[in-house]
Amino acid sequence: MTNARYSMTAMILHWLIALALTFQIALGWQFETLERGTNLFGLYQLHKSIGIAILVLSLTRLFLRYARPRPAAFADNIWSERAAKSVHLAFYAVMIGGPLTGWMLVSTAKIDVPTLLFGTIPLPHLPIGRSFHEPAEILHELLAWGAIALLILHVAGALRHQFFKQENILGRMIPWAVERKGPLFLTLISISAALGIAFWTGSSITTAKTGPVNTPALNSPINDNPEASQNLPKEVAEKVAVLPVAEEEIPASDAKQKLANWQVSRGGKLGFSVDWNGTPIAGSFGRWTSDIRFSPDDLAHSAIIVNVDLGSASTSDAQRDEMLLGDSFFNVAVHPKAVFTSSSISNVGGDKYRARGTLKLHGKAQPLTLDFRLKIDGTNAKVSGTSRLKRTAFGVGSGEWAATDEIADNVSVSFDFAAKTRD
Structure with missing residues (x-):
């Protein structure tokens, strides 16, 4: 060892890693509270890209x-x-260890999620088994907390040497630092500002790209935001920017005056389930809207239209959800929503009804039947029902996922909600 300053290469690597690690911690901190959507898929890809960059920079720094x-x-x-x-x-x-355990998580996810570093460089999966997933997940979280603790210790130690022991430790690691305290103090402020900006950027980029973290009402408009394309490949982003975002509604001329106009209440559920290697995988959509004109006494003129924001799909598994929203399945960048439009509604006995219609999904339109129970009490109603569709009929599941040996073709859909007539 010598008493000389660190080399310029070591200094640059040190501060690049510091900024990237601060940004990464702030970005990762937000993931548990964010809604699923097109933008979140892009943020996960960014998180993985920054992680691998930290791995490469750290290995280089360790060698030097x-x-x-x-x-x-x-x-x-x-x-x-x-x-x-x-x-x-x-x-x-x-x-x-942080990037390596993250890489292990991606490599052992139930559904294969491809990784393109910064949207360009493909990252292959590690050749390890599914049994590594849970230990890697626990260790990845522990390492994240460890990074926070170490950053605090490292900064506190540097400040102690610099200002309490009068040892110019910062002068050895800052390229433009000098011995005089005045300029060095300004340098310290600039470093703090840079780290603060990195943390703020990592925290705010999630809100800027995904919107508020609170879940909107189920009958609120779907946020088909063209700005979501900023994290997507250019050719896909251009398609997203010109997509129509208007909700499909029942034409006013078709709505008879005697039909009640029903407003879906908060707290309803629109779910789906599919078998993966014999294990049921359940999910739900967090955002959807409906236009319901219905009367048991006038089923011939009753009508239902439901708009579903596919970007709000969640199966409570981040890696699986990335795959679901990506090109291999929903491809929400190009097909952001699904729409069911009824063509006829009939009573099949008591409070049981059947709505036949068309589902538009993934650029394809196929017939679909909804069986539901309806209980009306004055201006309030309770609705629950099911349906079943074949994902391959809509082209959901491309490439190796078009086969049905691992992921079943049949998808069950369920819904349960309350509604009341609008004024």
């Missing part, structure tokens, strides 16, 4: 640490020297 001379450590005694070394070793464990 032992390949080139570095300044001697500032230490009061042998114990403080060992503590400093322990923090640095722990940092490398986090900066290398």
